[in-house]
Amino acid sequence: MAEKKSDGPGPSVKDPELYEALRDDGASKEKAARIANAAAKSSRSEVGRKGGESGDYEDMTKDELMDRARTVGIDGRSTMTKDELIHALREH
Known part of the structure; x- marks a missing residue:
């Protein structure tokens, strides 16, 4: 069914x-x-340059990735591999 x-x-x-x-x-x-909302707070061009706050997901442990996934509300995280967690976090 289409949204x-x-x-x-x-x-x-x-x-x-x-x-x-x-x-x-x-x-x-x-x-x-x-x-x-981030763009409205500063400027659209600023938002693209901001980055770098959370570090590289590849450098995080699986437990750290699980905590981050829990924080942002990713479902099914308990059965995901490290690579799947990274992908889910980037797509979220």
Whole structure:
């Protein structure tokens, strides 16, 4: 069943235009809202350069990846390998 397009992102999203563009590109609602709000706080170009806060997933242990996946709410994490956790975190 196809997902019905909403009337908009809701009042908590600070940059609705960017949110909709990210959703059209396949980003999850949560990820699109997070990026749109970060862009509204500074600038769109600043958000792309910011990065680097959480480190490389490859350098983290599986337990650290599990904690991060738990924090962001990734389902099925308990049965994932380290590579699957990394992929899930990057796609979230």
